[in-house]
Amino acid sequence: MLKQLVAVAPHEAAILEYEDHPVGQNQIKVKVEYAAPKHGSELAEFRGVSPHTTEKYDPEWRTFLKRQENDTYEIHFGKWNLGNQWVGTVIEVGSEVTEYVIGERVCGYGGIRETHIVDAVDNPRLRKVPDSMSWKNALCFDPAQFALGGVRDSGLRAGDRVAVIGLGAIGQIAAQMAKVAGADYVAVVDPIQRRREAALRIGADEAFDPLQQDVGLELKKRTGKLGVDVVIETSANEQALQQSLRGLAYGGTIAYVGWARAFKGGLDLGREAHFNYGKVIFSRACSEPNPDYPRWDRHRIEDVAWDWLKTHRIDCEHIIDLVIPFAESAQGYCEYVDRHPEKSIKLGIAFC
Template structure:
């Protein structure tokens, strides 16, 4: 029987067998070639240690119901994106044929039996690694649009997971003159320097807010992005923002540290924007999430956003469970996990 990567309980990944369903007339069967993980959102669910687990989200009221636990959510499938080859086509499917390479938001498993309308054909010449960055590119494009980066702006990006790395590149595409990045993980800082960053700072070794002020004529960055979900990073991001500047957060914050809103917040008139590209309606009426997804994919296909070297590490499917535990327990050893189905 084929295998899939699941969490059978909080914090524990395992390969588990599943039964392949019969193929419906409007469906295709896909053999997985390459898959990836969404570290931030997905690991929250994997750990089940945030308000999403302890305080049920009420979609109608758009708030957490304190003290009302959500359903357990386990077992749960793991993984976020898959590139595969079509190996079987339903009788009513006319848009695809066996051998076509397709991709979609799908979990990590050996095969997928899904409606043909749920997948897209992979463009010629694009790498599996670039396709895996379609999701983080969506939220990066949304963030730079929300932050309204302009020609000549000085930009700082706090947090260099997949979204942060894409934000740094997207800000440069929007015309940023100078881009600083901040992350405690050296391999992520090195990746940003290869692509878009002028300055990379380790917030553990130095005062990142002070350093950015000193590198910008004591002014600060015009627009600062916080993508890590760390309260400490949010505080440092405020300290790096210029007077009346803009701080854009794409993150979900949790934990017990809390947030200190001291002098930088009280005195500097900082505009804070919560950015989530798929939360609709978007601020600009002519844009929706579908348009953002089209744009982010086009930027990857055209090579304006570069991600070929940003899937790190890459593990074979047989080692997927161990690799998943590794990124959870040792985030310093990864940027974005890729799974090669071989």
């Protein structure tokens, strides 16, 4: 029997068996080689603290509303296949599929499991992975989109000074994209040493530890008291937002990319925020219409992010860290994603 990684209860994962359905005429079947979970919103679901458990975001009202008894909710412990993206080889092709052939390597969205059957006609979220492309880069397709959205929403311009706060996959990629976009100085901030070191290896100018340093003041010192023009905040931590406001230049912009939980205290908007005309832009690459619509939409963000990953303008070699065998994925997910995120940046799962 085929096997997949399943969330069986909050904070608990297991490898369980599943059966594949027949391949449809517009579908392909893929044997998975590598996969990765999502360390942000998926983790909130895994911990049972997501607002989606009791409410749902209504796109018509554009607000959260209480779930009704007949509302469907896609997260069911005991059935929920954990995971975000995968890379694998096509092993079966439906009769109407013309763009993919057996033996091709592809990347798509879905859980950590041995096979995937996916639509392969007019599916922009299914991508061919050329031989020259690193599988680690391919697995960063999703965070690269949100990093690109954050950089664009920040209004970053050539020559700007930038701070990226939170060095999970999105922050790591955003720091690189800021450099590509022409930032003159990129500082990175995270309490986890391995994440700071990874960001420095792939191009950041300077790294700060918020547990040991007054980050906002340090950013002011490094910029001749002016502060950074742009902050890209991906940690969704209230203390990080406070330091963002403290280190931001007068009239600067914070692109708030992280998916926040309810703040428990520590954010004081009567301090720097009240004096310095800072702007906070809440950035989410998949919310439509895009701020630059119709020139930009989710598909264009996807295309650009994939091209930069494919051509190695972005380097994810040190971002997919650690890599563990699929047989260890249940224990590894709980250990490296849920309980001890300081031991990993973005967890990789190897099937081969």
